[in-house]
Structures are given as C-alpha cells and as structure tokens.
Amino acid sequence: MRVDFYQLTRDPAELVVPLLARSTLGAGERLLVVSDEPAQLGRISAALWQRVPDSFLAHGLAGGAHDARQPVLLGPAPDPVNGARYLALADGQWRDVGGMTRVFLLFAPERIDDARGTWRMLGQRKGVERHYWRQDGGKWREGP
Secondary structure, three states: OEEEEEEOOOOOOHHHHHHHHHHHHOOOEEEEEEOOOOOHHHHHHHHHOOOOOOOOOOOEEEOOOHHHHHHHHHEOOOOOOOOOEEEEEEOOOOOOOOOEEEEEEEHHHHHHHHHHHHHOOOOOOOOOOOEEEEOOOOOEEOOO
C-alpha cells in the first residue's frame, strides 16, 4: 500500500480532493473520500463539480441507491462499497482500511503531530510505502 501525506498549507482539502479524483479516475481507479465532517463532504461535493473546469467528476454521497456505481464516493466511513482501491482521508484522521492500493492523508498544519505519529506507525508496517507532499506556491512538491 502506498500512503501519500499531503500537508495542506495553502489550499484546503476541498480544493485538493478534485485534483486527486481527476488523477485517480485518469488511472482507471475509483476513489473513496472519507470525512467525519458532513459540511466538509458537502464542500468537497460542490468542488468536484466546479474545481476542475475540463473534467466531469461524477460522484455521490454514501447512503444512496447507486453507491456501488459511483466512481467517486464521499462518506463518513471507510467502506469502499464502490469498489475503490484509492482512499482520500480528507479530514486528516488516519483510519486502518484493508485492501487499499493507495491512501491520501490530507492534513492541515494543526494536525501535524497526528500526521507525524501516523508516519512513524506506518513505518513499522511491512508493505507500506510512504510519501510526503507539501505545497510550494501553487505546486505540490515531494519532500522530507
């Protein structure tokens, strides 16, 4: 499993998730977006329609009749009923989920201690590849 840590210093998760969704769908994968904050899920849903002008990012909120068909599913629980193997943890809280190929942990500066703890914990696990990303102006740079 690959885990990408995204430290959000300029843009909130609502602006980053659509870019991750576009890349995920472009790779032929499905995405599950998880947050305990219903208002954040609402903002992410709106951004999926508006943020990437050249892309149609079809998605749905978990609990609907067609969850299994959604290429991008948003919800409060890490339950990939849409068959997603990519997971975006938009609220910065780590959740253990089996069967994922790639996990994006998006965290704000106030959650850096939690992210560091998660980084250390995942470093003890076999088969986990970790990457750290930070915003440098308008671009993402991989760094220490």
